[in-house]
Amino acid sequence: MKPLHFLSRSTLLPTLGILLAAPIAALADGADVIKFSEIAKKHDKVVVPIPSEIFNVLDKFDVTRNDWRAELKVPEREACKDRLQFALFLGRVVAEGFLAVEAQDQEAIRKIGRKVLSVAEELGLRKAVIKHTKAIIEEAGDSDWNAVREEFDATRQTVREEMEKRRDQDLAQCVSVGGWIRGTEIITSLINHNYSTKKSEILHQPQLLEHFTSTFKEVRTFQRNPRIKKVIAGLDKLQPLMTADGTVSKERVAMIHSISQQLRKETLTP
């Protein structure tokens, strides 16, 4: 092996010149900077935050375990009429799971874990989901709340992937919106109890609403389903309340809560 000093002065200088020139040239042509006008391709669909991202922010607010417990509504029945209804319901049940984690309610988590499995079975997803529900129940027994939360995230993700594999993207959207509606109902209830502009800021979701609304309006089969029609009508009502610039006032939070609560009763309950 040649030592590092094998280069003579005559070859060293040009070599150094080349080595230095490359990054300088890159800097000069702006390769290390990206301007907004340079964006040639934009991904059409907005990346929706996972529930843990939202709950991570809520963890920083002064919400007590009892506050979360007061919101918990473990669904008892699961006799849905069709797959769309099951998918909406599954989204709601998973959202309830996140709430049960915040409430640190082991019994509720166990019930919800079992409920997730039975609803997933109706959608032909038992095999894919069972590993998550087992883990949820085990980790709840160990009071490992972060792990339970991660497992609910993983459940939601597995369900979406499996549905997409089976070209059931529309059902995957139903699971997402079911979770989002219930999540919005829970969050607005908590903000209403102890309002602050800092908390209500989380409800400013313009493009998220647009994403859900346009997606649901595009799907033809959705337009014939009375339950989905109600979801679309509800999203239309929520849009101006959650997309306007400025502070989301206490009155607006109350309106968002009322609409999402109504939506949960009419569309996410068997």
Next chain:
Amino acid sequence: MITMHSQLSRYRLSAFLFTSILMFSQAQAFVVDALSFALEGAEKHVSEEGGYTLRKDFWQGSSESGEGQAIKHHLVKGNSYWFWVGTESDDTTMAIAVYDKKGTKSYEGKIEKGPNWIGTQVEVPKSGTYYIAFKITTKNKEEAHWAVAYAFK
């Protein structure tokens, strides 16, 4: 083209990458490489010490050398985010920025770089949609395969 994928837990990442390389086509192997580089950037932040939670999804695609790409993302105020872009291409210059929906202001904070990845940290002033913009300029002007991952805390 930009597509979204999911990945296994980071603890099982090595096995996932190994199996993927064996099973996938060459193009898919590029993506696995790109993802592994993005996660190389993520490593210290998603450790117990770093405290960030890695989302088990990633976004992948390919782009011409120097072509700007962007992923539209709803970011929540109150969270601190890290985004990483990895590429299998060597000898590249990479750029990353976070823009609001109008593109009038960029919000990226600290930027970190490795040989095949670039990452930026961001805390947005208000919840809403932002563009995670990036550009990979290759020395030989060939297209680059890339993957984007992110974490939050």
